[in-house]
Amino acid sequence: MTILYEQWDQHAQHVAALLGDDVTVVTTAQYLTDAVNRDPEELLVVFGPSTALAEAVAFAEHHRSRRSGLGVILLRHHLDANVVAEAMRAGVREVVPYGDRMALIEACARSVETSEQVSEDGGPPDPDAPTQGQVITVFSGKGGTGKSVLATNLAVALAAGGQRRVCLIDLDLAFGDVAIMMELAPERTIAAAVPVADRIDETGFRTLLTRHRSGVDILLAPVQPADADQVTRDLIAELIYLARGCFDHIVIDCASALSDQMLAALDAAHHFVLVTTPELPALKSLRVTLDTFDLLDYQRDRRTVVLNRADSKVGLSAADVEKAIRMPIAAHVPSSREVPASVNRGIPIVLDQPGHAVSTAIRDLANKRFLGRSPSRHRRRLLGRFTETRKGAVR
Ligand SMILES: Nc1ncnc2c1ncn2[C@@H]1O[C@H](COP(=O)(O)OP(=O)(O)OP(=O)(O)O)[C@@H](O)[C@H]1O
Ligand SMILES: [Mg+2]
Structure with a gap:
């Protein structure tokens, strides 16, 4: 399941259609929090192009250590280096230009893969744990x-x-x-x-x-x-x-x-x-x-x-x-x-x-x-979708 946070209906429908069947669209920060808290297994939140940067930054910062398996992707109408830097610093996994369908699907696939690795590895490493690298x-x-x-x-x-x-x-x-x-x-x-x-x-x-x-x-x-x-x-x-x-x-x-x-x-x-x-x-x-x-x-x-x-x-x-x-x-x-x-x-x-x-x-x-x-099932599913999207673009 993926959560899409976007206030503007037209954008929400457009992005939701790309993300597939398992999408919950939320229109306020409170609904977003409720949806995330309801499902501790949730892997991905996409902030739509109309959402405020400050909201995405605050959300990513809040969940970075508490829910390291939860990926945050931000869509923007225009990519600005300062916005990208601020978002990444807060823990947003990727910032994707709105309208670039393939970039979005690929970013989602990568994020899901990272989330799975995090859960397999049991979250961020303890810097003091002994190791033999x-x-x-x-x-x-x-x-x-x-x-x-x-x-x-x-x-x-x-x-x-x-x-x-x-x-x-x-x-x-x-x-x-x-x-x-x-x-x-x-x-x-x-x-x-x-x-x-x-x-x-x-x-x-x-x-x-x-x-x-x-x-x-x-x-x-x-x-x-x-x-x-x-x-x-x-x-x-x-x-x-x-x-x-x-x-x-x-x-x-x-x-x-x-x-x-x-x-x-x-x-x-x-x-x-x-x-x-x-x-x-x-x-x-x-x-x-x-x-x-x-x-x-x-x-x-x-x-x-x-x-x-x-x-x-x-x-x-x-x-x-x-x-x-x-x-x-x-x-x-x-x-x-x-x-x-x-x-x-x-x-x-x-x-x-x-x-x-x-x-x-x-x-x-x-x-x-x-x-x-090797590529996970989730990732293969999302990449399969990406392939379909690409075929659709060619037709
Ligand atoms: N896949 C690639 N496509 C285009 N350019 C590349 C690619 N890989 C490396 N380069 C370019 O080739 C140059 C040499 O790369 P790099 O410095 O990594 O090589 P190196 O083996 O470490 O060199 P050195 O032996 O001097 O340390 C760089 O200018 C780099 O940008
Ligand atoms: Mg070198």
């Missing part, structure tokens, strides 16, 4: 394949708005890009761990982290490339060990080198995400990396190959790539100018445009490979 290294021997784009977005997707504890480590120590890609001021970086390397504990480790608004905690790379050499293999191993005690997932953005420092991370990894593009030098480098991993005894079933810019028309197909590397590709991330645009804005595309094909590919990878989830 899984380490995911994002690596390629070739520069510029998309490691940092993938690592930042993967971390945000895994965090799912703060539902899981995720630490992102920028291990491209000399030229790390994570601070720029996530618009963070590098006030604290891994360089601060160097003078206290032999006596750092969990509390000390936490002080090195920078919190991103997605809920991801980030260990940033040094500002000065010269500081990179001071970060030893032992220190990296120690920091990863400490991170495992505080986080569910530790995503590591690696430099393009099989240096001692990178080996510290790779040795600690539970999953190796290997990024490539459909170009011969990148493929050659991936082949060499896979051979080196064999020599290092890194398990094959822990390797995940991601083909970035998969749809680039450059003469090499996905099948050619699989033949060259002699293993299957786990995820195909399309090429899009929205990726550099999101990098320049300093907002990971998964956060900024959750419905974009690049975001969907990265979220699916997170779900399937690292969370062991």
Whole structure:
């Protein structure tokens, strides 16, 4: 069941028709509260385009911790960056332009999926509960394949708005890009761990982290490339060990080198995400990396190959790539100018445009490979509806 809050009858009918049979339309804030309180299983509230932003913000803030499984989606006649920011800060899951039917159906599907994850995981995590987090290294021997784009977005997707504890480590120590890609001021970086390397504990480790608004905690790379050499293999191993005690997932953005420092991370990894593009030098480098991993005894079933810019028309197909590397590709991330645009804005595309094909590919990878989830029944139903809507639009 979905609750739609909208005062204007014409808008209410239009949106309700898109949302399907199970919709309760309410026309006042009091009716909305009554409807939500009546059904503790309720997963989704859509605020229609005529509702006041302040009402949606107050509602989302009130229910964020009390009913973390309840998703709030806001429809607006025009998308304004300030409105989107205020709504998201309050806990609104997505702001969708009124009239974009597909965007609405997809946003609803994503929200229902998030709600289900919340109920499976038992709500937001207790930040102090002990854990033994899984380490995911994002690596390629070739520069510029998309490691940092993938690592930042993967971390945000895994965090799912703060539902899981995720630490992102920028291990491209000399030229790390994570601070720029996530618009963070590098006030604290891994360089601060160097003078206290032999006596750092969990509390000390936490002080090195920078919190991103997605809920991801980030260990940033040094500002000065010269500081990179001071970060030893032992220190990296120690920091990863400490991170495992505080986080569910530790995503590591690696430099393009099989240096001692990178080996510290790779040795600690539970999953190796290997990024490539459909170009011969990148493929050659991936082949060499896979051979080196064999020599290092890194398990094959822990390797995940991601083909970035998969749809680039450059003469090499996905099948050619699989033949060259002699293993299957786990995820195909399309090429899009929205990726550099999101990098320049300093907002990971998964956060900024959750419905974009690049975001969907990265979220699916997170779900399937690292969370062991496949699309839920609710989601399939809503997506089925989305497909029907799309067919209707074409006709
Ligand atoms: N799917 C994509 N579509 C379009 N552009 C992309 C895509 N993925 C990455 N890019 C662009 O490619 C460039 C390199 O990406 P990124 O910095 O993530 O690579 P990297 O492997 O981390 O590079 P480096 O080895 O320098 O650290 C960036 O400008 C990014 O915007
Ligand atoms: Mg990088």
